Amino acid sequence: MRPALAERLVERERILGAFLAAEQEAIALTCLALARAFSRGGTLFVFGSGAAATDAAHVAVEFVHPVIVGKRALPAVSLANDPSGSATLGRLGSPGDIALGIDHGGDDPNVSVFLEQARARLLLTIALTGAGPPACADHVFVVGSGDAHIVQEVQETLYHVLWELVHVFFEHPGLLDDRCITCGDVAVEARIVALNGATAVIERDGLREEIAVDLVDAVGVGDLVLCHAGVALEKLQREHA
């Protein structure tokens, strides 16, 4: 038995080491996006089902009641214990909030529904999944292991690190400025990341902003638009991108 357990420990080291080495930049950028969302008043909604429901609860308590004295409490709610389940997001969540879905495998339909609802409501979305088809979210972290326990442990380190390091950005408030993408003197190019009728969310340099798109015809998610003062002026052709 001992060699089998020792082998599982070595495998944990291999998977965790490779994951953090590969994802360190994406993790840092996700911390920045989280810090900006929190600084603008966003709330974090977390969801998982089955064993991942326990991770959702863990994330919520981590942010709301920090284990490290002196860290700022951040608004977070787990929907995993809510009798209405992820449907609660349809009433609670609004643009500017954050949705974090956790799946130890890669095919939990409950997590997919949660993230789809979040995207439709223009939340910032983060998905933690195991080996499997990539989830649809702004920030996706896939842990490549068929051992669900190892996937879960790497995800636990990941959400702890996101919580630990989001606070680093609060120490640099200048980086959290609610900088406006379209408020400059000249029109700028930005990519549409979400669309809801005549309103779109654009992204540029990690910042997001809601703009009106009723002056341009038939724009979709992924399109590049020229915009100024909260309005999309022109859809740019792909070859310009």
Add this chain to the structure above:
Amino acid sequence: MTSFLYPFLEADESDLAAVLADVQASTVQKGRDVIELRRQIDLEAVIACGEAIRARLERGGRLIAFGNGGSSTDAQDVAADFLASGWPALALTNDAATITAVANDVGQENVFARQLIPLGRTDDVALAISTSGSSRNIVAGLEEAHRRLMLTCAVTGGDGGRLRELAWLDHLFVVRNDYVPRVQETHATIYHLLHRVVGARS
């Protein structure tokens, strides 16, 4: 060239790059820290505890797990894993009505012990998870489990806290570190390995 026109922009951008670089380095270091803690897990003790748990479950006992805060989610997680392997298991933090009733009426130090009085049976296994090892409700819960002749197992951190003083405790794992996130990640490995030693119900 643009620094003349936009000195603040340039300063902002280099700040951002520096902070992002710090955050990346910190991320990698945190991974090394938890790997080091996992290397210190006593695998012989894991095997002995897992075999003792299996013996109780085979006699008809159930796994009853409990913890506070993040560790309460670990207790729910280990119970979910045992259930998935065919064993009867529950976590004492599943029911907010019970927890808040006991905490409100007789104090939070009794939330686990109070539940074990009607629930706990001789063949059952108590698995307590506590990063400090000194939470009063964890100690009281284990004391009640011991009174009921349950197998008592605890996973803790720091220097073991008050749990180290319980001479009758059957199995104790101490992750010798005070930094809660890394301790919790190592706890997850310990109870996942325990689950592996216990194996599936035949």
